Amino acid sequence: MAKIAVIGTGYVGLTTGACFAHMGHKVVCADIDPAKVDSLSKGVIPIVELGLQELVAEGIGGGRLSFVLGAANAAKDCEIAFLCVPTPQGDDGSADLSYIEAAAREIGPVLPYEAVVVNKSTVPVGSAKVVERVLGRPDVKVVSNPEFLREGSAVQDFLKPDRVVVGCDDQSAALKVSSLYDKISAPVIITDPASAETIKYAANAFLATKLSFINAIAAICEGVGADVNDVVVGMGSDKRIGQDFLRPGPGWGGSCFPKDSRALLKIAREAGYHFDLLDGVIAVNEEQFDRVADKILVAAGGDPSKLTVAVWGLTFKARTDDLRDSPSLAIIKRLVAAGATVQAFDPTVTGPRPGLPSDITIADTPYAAATGADVLAVLTEWDEFRWLDIEQVGSAMNRRSVVDARNILNRNDWRRASFDYQGIGR
């Protein structure tokens, strides 16, 4: 079993650390946030992620998982160090590598002889070389091992991935990293660093393309009177297409797709290719935010500045507390700009949080959010929204109007309760 350092304890780092510890490795996780390290050391995780709390407790209890402040403290006696720090969007659209470089600068001087550094963060092509240069350690090899987990099912995705991708020019370093996953039954794709880095961006861009595609088809469905749900079943039954990621909605967002698609545009441009297709995918998504915001305002009826909109769902998807680049927030921004008052409910948001607009009210219950509203907008697909008391919602509202931007409500039930129901593409 290996001794592993994980630098960064966010959604990816914490999942990586806890899952490797679960597989029997000895893992030291580092963060720069003292409050996070303190809380994690006590076994309390600061994020919502199914099954992660239990794995962290198991790792700490078994003496295989610990948390320290500062990357150097984790890396100093580990044979492999995973970089799981943020790679946010830079001013020009490219991925900002400053966190990666800072972490590499911290661990370079303390890494044991012939250690391996792994880029698990999503990084542009050429980043393995950047990390090598910053480390300044010819004996240390850098491996690209992109992560494909989804928030909300991160543990499951890590332990049962569709594939593991390992990119390195040095075969023994590549084997060292791939052997960490020996207990996982998934194909391991060993390739060069540039291909591994490209795989991650290409995969995310393709998934974003599927989502924009089905949102465009949904717009056509609305125009021709078709039902996009049936279209998805009909299309997706073709094995070459599949139904995954063909769910129409309010647009895509989250901590990865927006920044990664823009970073890939930049990578393409620098490589001499104008990726017009991906440009279109992003444009369709922005248009979707506009379309859904307009639909909500029209469904509310009247002058936006006199309207109250109830919003159910703030996170970028269900089963996570992550608000980063949430489509819900993009749409709320448009509603507020039009002059509407917004009352929102989300199961994971109890009060003001970084990233939340300050001019909206956060309600304690979905019913409280609906009180006095002219329209209800369902913007995140939380399961609990399906089973609420429709009559109680209707009697709390000013008007019985609902825009189900996730197509999760039973429209017949809502129409039977005299709601003007509108979904997406149906």
Ligand SMILES: NC(=O)c1ccc[n+]([C@@H]2O[C@H](COP(=O)([O-])OP(=O)(O)OC[C@H]3O[C@@H](n4cnc5c(N)ncnc54)[C@H](O)[C@@H]3O)[C@@H](O)[C@H]2O)c1
């Ligand atoms: N979130 C996802 O679903 C997902 C999936 C696949 C890949 N990724 C990629 O993984 C990377 C990390 O994403 P995330 O969502 O886990 O980010 P995050 O913001 O949740 O976590 C990053 C953590 O790194 C810490 N950190 C920053 N600099 C540090 C340093 N020098 N030393 C120690 N800790 C440091 C931060 O305090 C934070 O806790 C990004 O490149 C992202 O694109 C994310």
